[in-house]
Amino acid sequence: MxxxxxxxxxxxxxxxxxxxxxxxxxxxxxPDCTRDAQLAYWDDSAKGVDHKWDIIFGERVPDVQQHLARLLNHPYPEQFVFASNTHELLYRVFSSFPVTQPLRVLSTDSEFHSFARQMKRLQERPQFELVTIPTEPFATFPERWRLAVEQGSYEVIFTSQVFYNSGVLAPPLEHWLPAVPDHTLVMIDGYHGCGAIPTDLSQVAARVFYLAGGYKYLQAGEGCCFMAVPKNCQLRPEYTGWFADFANLAKPQQAQVAYANDGMRFAGATMDFSGLYRLQAVLHWWQQEGLxxxxxxxxxxxxxxxxxxxxxxxxxxxxxxxxxxxxxxxxxxxxxxxxxxxxxxxxxxxxxxxxxxxxxxxxxxxxxxxxxxxxxxxxxxxxxxxxxxx
CATH class of the missing domain: 3.90.1150.10 (Aspartate Aminotransferase, domain 1)
Incomplete structure (x- = not known):
């Protein structure tokens, strides 16, 4: 024990x-290790000044990507992208769909407030449709969920790994993901699962967007959330910022907006990275302690x-x-x-x-x-x- x-x-x-x-x-x-991490962010900022981004993107981000990939058994560390909150990442994905085209979404009645609010707002669009499956009664939800997946044609399917308003685990991906057509984008809100529930994304890494962050069981506080992006994703989010093509920032800009060829294509713009430093400290501590x-x-x-x-x-x-x-x-x-x-x-x-x-x-x-x-x-x-x- x-x-x-x-x-x-x-x-x-x-x-x-x-x-x-x-x-x-x-x-x-x-944990106490996060206090030193907070100070390390200050020290790196003082050391780097205008060049602190080289430290952050050259050293800190790749290290955290590697640790998260090990934590989730995800084969592509470079597919992890960071933002201040998961909602920012969620909306970048949704902004990849043209407003003028129909957008049909399948989800549940037990998703977090920001998602529920965003969907309610999007329903004001004439071309947007949300299909909501009640999670209760829990005993029949897996069957009802799979039936909805099989019967509908959706652009996006969004569900939690652990439902925030009950603590109940969602049906395992392997029970319903094979029934999802290839054209449908699948997003999993892992905020109440990541760092708590053993998670293996190795078999779905090329198929599923996985969202989580440091505020809950990753123990690093607010300000550092992330999304694992499917390999070879070519979506072009309309809601985009300068981080999304950071590697080519100094090069002449193309006529069409360019994006990174990894998870960074969903990155935004300038943010406070102290949360990433705290997350890095927690993940290092877990590794040292065998946690x-x-x-x-x-x-x-x-x-x-x-x-x-x-x-x-x-x-x-x-x-x-x-x-x-x-x-x-x-x-x-x-x-x-x-x-x-x-x-x-x-x-x-x-x-x-x-x-x-x-x-x-x-x-x-x-x-x-x-x-x-x-x-x-x-x-x-x-x-x-x-x-x-x-």
């Missing part, structure tokens, strides 16, 4: 000594099992195992979601926990508990104490 790594997060713990942080799915604590995603996932699954045992012992009228949205822990990411009867019950229970130093988060009638390698099973006794004392 892997040990807790609580000792590696002392910078954050020192600021919240009385808090049990059960919301790493919302904003993960950063594979499989090891961390097994540790979190054990924590979830012991957490639910404590919930069973508590015998709370609302916070009960049968309130889980999905009972099978094998089908969860790194947070568990309890569905109550009313939104007021959720907000009151979340506030009750917060008043005793237990940080959770909630959406409507759903209360979410997240798990991390800076937890120990004994920590969850605080939940029992907090709810029994009120």
């Amino acid at each position: 892997m040990k807790s790594y609580k000792h590696a997060y002392q910078g954050f713990f020192s600021q919240h000594p009385e808090t049990l942080h059960c919301a790493p799915h919302s904003h993960h604590y950063w 594979t995603v499989s090891r961390m996932h097994a540790y979190v699954q054990q924590l979830q099992h012991e957490f639910l045992q404590i919930i069973d012992e508590l015998e709370h009228p609302l916070l009960r195992r049968e309130r889980l949205l999905a009972p099978d822990l094998a089908q969860h990411g790194h947070f568990l979601t309890f569905k109550l009867d009313h939104e007021s019950q959720v907000s009151e229970l979340a506030q009750q926990l917060a008043d005793t130093g237990v940080a959770t988060d909630y959406r409507g009638d759903r209360l979410r508990f997240g798990f991390a390698i800076y937890h120990e099973a004994a920590d969850y006794q605080r939940i029992k104490k907090a709810l029994r004392s009120n």
Whole structure:
């Protein structure tokens, strides 16, 4: 059994000594190694001044690309492109489709707010159509999803790896991707999966756009997101910036806008790369400690099992195992979601926990508990104490 790594997060713990942080799915604590990385970005900026881009694109970016490729078993490190957020990358892909042509998209009702908002706005176009498949009931979703894939003709299919509003894993790619026509672009939102769920993209790297970032389980904070772009992709995003042809910046510009022949064709423009430095530090630390995603996932699954045992012992009228949205822990990411009867019950229970130093988060009638390698099973006794004392 892997040990807790609580000792590696002392910078954050020192600021919240009385808090049990059960919301790493919302904003993960950063390990201490990221502080030195933040300073390294300052030092490289001071050292390079106008030429810091040579350091960033010549040394830092390729190193992080290599680490991400190993993490996700992706054969093409050069196909990883970075941006401040995944939405920026998402919209670059959508901007590759002419506005005047029909655009039909298949997705679910459980995608993150930015995607849902963007799709709602695009639906104001007369040529745009969104087909939405409800994820609940979860037991029948894989069958309903595959049926939708088989029956429709879409330009884009977009779904999460782990659904943000439930923690439930989406159907494995191998169950439905073979039914997708070659002309359909497939995008996977891996934000709640990357760094939490063992992920192998080796067989789909030439087919799938995979989006994720440092804010959640990669533990590097905001400002560094990435997309793995299929090899030999020739899309020409309309929403583009000077990074997208960085290697040819000094050459005479062609009549037609040119793009890099790798993932960088989806790059944007000037951004703060301190998040990439922090991500680099986390990935180096994981490698040094032998912290594979499989090891961390097994540790979190054990924590979830012991957490639910404590919930069973508590015998709370609302916070009960049968309130889980999905009972099978094998089908969860790194947070568990309890569905109550009313939104007021959720907000009151979340506030009750917060008043005793237990940080959770909630959406409507759903209360979410997240798990991390800076937890120990004994920590969850605080939940029992907090709810029994009120």
